[in-house]
Structures are given as C-alpha cells and as structure tokens.
Amino acid sequence: METVASGIAELIPDADRPESFTLLLDGAPQSHVDLTDPTHLEFEYIRRMAAAIDLIAPAGQPLRALHLGGGALTLPRYLATTRPGSPQRVVEIDGPLVEMVRRELPLPAKASIRVRVGDAREAVEGMREAGYDLVVLDVFAGARTPAHLASVDFIRQAARVLAPGGRLIANVADGPPLRYARAQVATIRAVLPEACLVADAAVLRGRRFGNLVVLAGRTPLPIAELTRRAAGDWFPGRVETDLDGFSGSIAPVTDSNAVASPIPPAGLFSSRK
Numbered sequence: 001m002e003t004v005a006s007g008i009a010e011l012i013p014d015a016d017r018p019e020s021f022t023l024l025l026d027g028a029p030q031s032h033v034d035l036t037d038p039t040h041l042e043f044e045y046i047r048r049m050a051a052a053i054d055l056i057a058p059a060g061q062p063l064r065a066l067h068l069g070g071g072a073l074t075l076p077r078y079l080a081t082t083r084p085g086s087p088q089r090v091v092e093i094d095g096p097l098v099e100m101v102r103r104e105l106p107l108p109a110k111a112s113i114r115v116r117v118g119d120a121r122e123a124v125e126g127m128r129e130a131g132y133d134l135v136v137l138d139v140f141a142g143a144r145t146p147a148h149l150a151s152v153d154f155i156r157q158a159a160r161v162l163a164p165g166g167r168l169i170a171n172v173a174d175g176p177p178l179r180y181a182r183a184q185v186a187t188i189r190a191v192l193p194e195a196c197l198v199a200d201a202a203v204l205r206g207r208r209f210g211n212l213v214v215l216a217g218r219t220p221l222p223i224a225e226l227t228r229r230a231a232g233d234w235f236p237g238r239v240e241t242d243l244d245g246f247s248g249s250i251a252p253v254t255d256s257n258a259v260a261s262p263i264p265p266a267g268l269f270s271s272r273k
Helices: 044-054 074-082 093-102 120-125 152-160 179-189 222-231 241-245
Strands: 002-004 007-011 020-025 028-033 065-068 087-091 113-117 132-137 160-173 194-199 208-219 238-240
Touching: 002 093, 007 093, 007 160, 020 093, 028 074, 044 074, 044 160, 044 194, 044 208, 065 074, 065 120, 065 160, 074 087, 074 113, 087 093, 087 120, 093 113, 113 160, 120 152, 152 160, 152 179, 179 194, 179 208, 194 222, 194 241, 222 238
Parallel strands: 065 087, 065 132, 087 113, 132 160
Antiparallel strands: 002 007, 007 020, 020 028, 160 208, 194 208, 194 238
16 A cells, blocks of 8 residues: 555455456556456456457557556556557656556566656647557546546547547546536547447446446447447447437537546445455
C-alpha cells in the first residue's frame, strides 16, 4: 500500500493466478495485470477493448498506439505481447503511481513503451497530426473521468493525432439513465462518425452501472467480427450500432458544459477487493 497522487494505491495478489495483481486506487479496481501472461485480461471491458484492437490490423502487425491513462499498463503490455515492436506512448498524470508500477510490475522485456507523466489533454495538444493508429482513452481521476476530457473540443484533438484509418477506443463509465454515456457517444460521433458501443446488455439498457466501450473512427468498423467476439466472451457483451437511437436528441458536449463522469454507486467495488 502506497500513497500516490491519486490516493491510496494497493496491489492485491490474485489468489487464482501466480504473478497476477489487481491495482486498487482508494479501493476502486483500476487494473489487473498478469506478469506471466499479459494476454490474460481479467476485466471484461478491457477484453472488449482488446478485441477491438485485435481487429485494427492483421494479427502481429505493429500499431502506433497512444494510451491516455496508464494505471498498471494492462493494454500496453497486451499490445507489446500480441504485436511485438509496436511503438507505444502512455500519458499518466500520477507520477508516483507510474514509479510504483514500474518498480512492482516490470514491463515485458523489449517492450517499446514510453510513459510520460502529465495531463492527457495537454499532452495530446502538443502532438503531431496523424501520428497514431490507435488512441485509447481510459482516464480516471479516482473513479471519474475528468470533465476536460469529455468534450468535443478534446475529441477533435484526439482525432487529429489519429491516422486516417485509425481508431479511438474510449472507456465510458455510467449508470441509469445513461445521460453521460449518451452525451459522450454524441460527442465522439461529432468528430469520428463511424462508431459502435460494446457493453453488457444490462448496462446498455440502463439497468445497472458499468463500463461502455466506444469504438470510433472515420472508416467502417468490423461490426460482424466484433459482435462475434463480444458474444463469445466469458461475460458476453452486446454491440450497439444504432447510436442515433442511443443518443437521441442529445447534443455534443463542449468545454463550456462538460462534466466529469458520474460517481459510481456506493459499494460497487466492495466485492472485488
């Protein structure tokens, strides 16, 4: 247990898998890492993100990846293992957390992963255009995504650094009645119109709090294969393509009216500790 900039960080060993750990920040699960097998992904929303990443390019082909939000670097480790030689940059605002993860959870040998300590938006605004095939947006301050990363102004910057055929993958956490998620989908699609959602059916229907993965880009998505993979997961998910219906009349969010993602319900994470 250590005090980092985000709060109290704990690494909890996985009783079922040697050399596997869950990173908690103030009691909320942030990441799960299997040092022996980085392709083992414990959290269902991370598996959904990984499935989308797998379909960006042929198997094994390196991808230029930008990860906004680091945690225990689960997806960078996965990408380094499944697509060796992928140049990856991670932006994580919590410097002490980065030091702890590097020390306690060493990165795979020869992984081309550079970690920059800083604010995600400030970092992206200083990057060159079309420099990445993949941008992963998974930033949480505590258990909430900051408001300045939830506006169309920010999404334009994230899209600017994407190659023409690149993909944005965003983790959106919300619960009934999904006002935040609906607004985020409208916001992302205002810039990257080809998009879909992947989530548990109960979350998509607004019955419980959870993670919704948004996959977006400028070119058509591999919906059929993504649907097959989501349905075949240990914890089956659903792919939603009717995003006009999902967002309804909600307008894209701007810097002037952006808000942080909702606070998770009390006790949501108690069973995962």
